[in-house]
Amino acid sequence: MYDLFFKHFNSKVPLTAAEQELITSFLRPKKIRKKQYLLQEGDVSRSIAFVEKGSLRAYSVDDEGGEHIIQFALEGWTISDLFSFLTGEPATYNIDALEDSELVLIDKQAHEQMLVQVPKYETYTRVQITGAYIAMQRRLTSIISLPVDERYANLLSTYPDIAQRVPQHMIASYMGLQPETLSRIRKKMAGKK
Amino acid sequence: MYDLFFKHFNSKVPLTAAEQELITSFLRPKKIRKKQYLLQEGDVSRSIAFVEKGSLRAYSVDDEGGEHIIQFALEGWTISDLFSFLTGEPATYNIDALEDSELVLIDKQAHEQMLVQVPKYETYTRVQITGAYIAMQRRLTSIISLPVDERYANLLSTYPDIAQRVPQHMIASYMGLQPETLSRIRKKMAGKK
DNA sequence: GGAAGCCCTTGATCGAGATCAACTCCTTTT
DNA sequence: AAAAGGAGTTGATCTCGATCAAGGGCTTCC
Numbered sequence: 001m002y003d004l005f006f007k008h009f010n011s012k013v014p015l016t017a018a019e020q021e022l023i024t025s026f027l028r029p030k031k032i033r034k035k036q037y038l039l040q041e042g043d044v045s046r047s048i049a050f051v052e053k054g055s056l057r058a059y060s061v062d063d064e065g066g067e068h069i070i071q072f073a074l075e076g077w078t079i080s081d082l083f084s085f086l087t088g089e090p091a092t093y094n095i096d097a098l099e100d101s102e103l104v105l106i107d108k109q110a111h112e113q114m115l116v117q118v119p120k121y122e123t124y125t126r127v128q129i130t131g132a133y134i135a136m137q138r139r140l141t142s143i144i145s146l147p148v149d150e151r152y153a154n155l156l157s158t159y160p161d162i163a164q165r166v167p168q169h170m171i172a173s174y175m176g177l178q179p180e181t182l183s184r185i186r187k188k189m190a191g192k193k
Numbered sequence: 194m195y196d197l198f199f200k201h202f203n204s205k206v207p208l209t210a211a212e213q214e215l216i217t218s219f220l221r222p223k224k225i226r227k228k229q230y231l232l233q234e235g236d237v238s239r240s241i242a243f244v245e246k247g248s249l250r251a252y253s254v255d256d257e258g259g260e261h262i263i264q265f266a267l268e269g270w271t272i273s274d275l276f277s278f279l280t281g282e283p284a285t286y287n288i289d290a291l292e293d294s295e296l297v298l299i300d301k302q303a304h305e306q307m308l309v310q311v312p313k314y315e316t317y318t319r320v321q322i323t324g325a326y327i328a329m330q331r332r333l334t335s336i337i338s339l340p341v342d343e344r345y346a347n348l349l350s351t352y353p354d355i356a357q358r359v360p361q362h363m364i365a366s367y368m369g370l371q372p373e374t375l376s377r378i379r380k381k382m383a384g385k386k
Numbered sequence: 387g388g389a390a391g392c393c394c395t396t397g398a399t400c401g402a403g404a405t406c407a408a409c410t411c412c413t414t415t416t
Numbered sequence: 417a418a419a420a421g422g423a424g425t426t427g428a429t430c431t432c433g434a435t436c437a438a439g440g441g442c443t444t445c446c
Contacts, residue, residue: 060334068338070330083327092334119312126319133326134276137263140333141253141285144369145261148433169393176337181433183395341403362423374403376425 002027004052005104008076012127013120023118026110030103032056038079038103039095045084047105051077054101055165058093059173069174072098072162078128085111098166143176149185151175195220197245198297201269205320206313216311219303223296225249231272231296232288238277240298244270247294248358251286252366262367265291265355271321278304291359336369342378344368 005027006020015023028047032038038056039045049056051073058071058079070093073079084091085108106114114121142151152175156163163171172182198220199213208216223242225231231249232238242249244266251264251272263286266272277284278301299307307314335344345368349356356364365375 060338062338066338068334070334070337082323082330086323086327122315122319126315126322129319129323129326130275130279133322133329134279136326136329136333137275140329140336141261141263143333143336144263144367145253145255145259167393174337178434179394180396180435184433187395360423371404372424373405373426377403380425 001029002052002104004076005050008050009124013124015120019118019120023114023121026106026114028105028107028110030105032097032101032103034097034100037094037096039081039084039091039093041092041094042090044088045081045091047107048078048080048082048085048111049073049095050104050106051075051079052102052104054103055098056095056101057098057166057170058095060093067173068176069170072159072166072170072174074161074165078132098170148175148177148181149189152182152185153189194222195245195297197269198243201243202317206317208313212311212313216307216314219299219307221298221300221303223298225290225294225296227290227293230287230289232274232277232284232286234285234287235283237281238274238284240300241271241273241275241278241304242266242288243297243299244268244272245295245297247296248291249288249294250291250359250363251288253286260366261369262363265352265359265363265367267354267358271325291363341368341370341374342382345375345378346382 002024006015009015009023029052030049032054038049041061053075055075056073056079057069058073058081059067059069061067071079079095081091081093081095083089084093115125142154146154155171155175168182168186169179172179175182177185195217199208199216202208202216221240222245225247231242234254246268248268249266249272250262251266251274252260252262254260264272272288274284274286274288276282277286308318335347339347348364348368361375361379362372365372368375370378
């Protein structure tokens with residue numbers, strides 16, 4: 001059931017069988033269909049989602065109705081509106097499924113109890129968020145310092161799986177570009193390589 | 194000596210006098226003059242810096258020699274090349290002082306020992322990095338979804354202290370703009386408000 | 387199996403930000 | 417006090433990505 005979740009957890013912080021069992025009791029499985037919302041802007045996020053199977057995206061919507069993808073999550077990734085989850089404030093992001101997906105949910109209460117009762121859970125979350133921070137800092141650096149075509153090349157080499165499974169117009173949104181622009185960049189790059 | 198550091202620490206995770214003393218033994222003070230490097234690209238980051246007084250910036254340099262500021266740190270902020278610090282890989286960022294500054298350094302060894310010996314230190318780092326993650330995610334969202342003038346207005350209201358103490362061309366760099374462009378945006382905004 | 391919707395591409399035009407250059411106002415240096 | 421450098425502004429031009437518009441190739445669903 002939680003195979004990938006624990007594989008992932010153990011690779012960062014090794015667990016005993018007893019610890020694993022204890023943690024399991026805090027988890028909640030959820031299946032979600034393509035295009036279905038896990039979280040909508042304005043609602044309060046009640047859980048963090050680990051992706052066992054499938055894929056999701058988190059995005060914001062601007063005044064003109066444009067969608068801006070802030071994060072993708074494939075198998076093995078974690079996704080949430082962390083701010084809403086931690087503070088109880090309304091979410092500023094929407095999260096929905098790009099494919100039929102299987103999730104492992106950690107509810108707010110479970111999260112808080114584990115932080116107190118399972119020291120390794122705190123270590124896991126620390127390591128996890130640190131990795132996410134570093135990855136996002138890299139993304140930010142490439143946005144403010146590289147030309148668009150290099151950013152796209154970076155994306156392809158860093159996350160080849162995303163490039164394969166996610167529709168191109170969503171990758172454009174993730175890069176802050178219009179779909180037409182990404183199409184032209186691809187054309188240009190195909191020519192000169 | 195470490196007044197602000199512990200004020201900050203206690204506000205996130207309250208400490209006993211004994212804990213505070215123990216942690217103090219792991220810290221190292223450092224004064225740094227304006228324009229002096231705390232870290233240079235290519236060197237390995239050996240410590241995390243908490244700013245007691247003054248201000249610093251972290252930035253990357255592109256192929257054409259252009260500087261791109263990824264982070265500012267004023268009093269009460271923490272700054273480092275986290276990836277280099279954690280992995281021992283060469284740093285990809287430069288960090289230098291914008292003003293004469295006083296820092297509290299946490300060396301790699303101290304960091305690792307405290308994670309083992311002082312549970313509240315792990316909690317502190319987790320809370321700290323989580324806050325930094327959320328702040329950066331907001332910045333990223335505004336970059337990919339808002340027009341520049343709104344981004345600048347956001348920056349002014351979110352970090353008025355930065356806008357006051359940091360030269361304008363560095364703020365332009367932080368926003369991924371040329372100094373001339375930011376100058377024109379300011380002019381335009383001054384007119385219509 | 388035909389219609390609708392979605393996704394990607396291509397073309398033409400427009401506009402925001404980059405670039406190049408010059409000038410002013412300060413601060414720092416000598 | 418003169419010189420040199422740094423910071424901000426303004427103008428002119430250019431370029432890259434946005435926008436508007438159209439068309440083609442798919443799935444998907446009555």
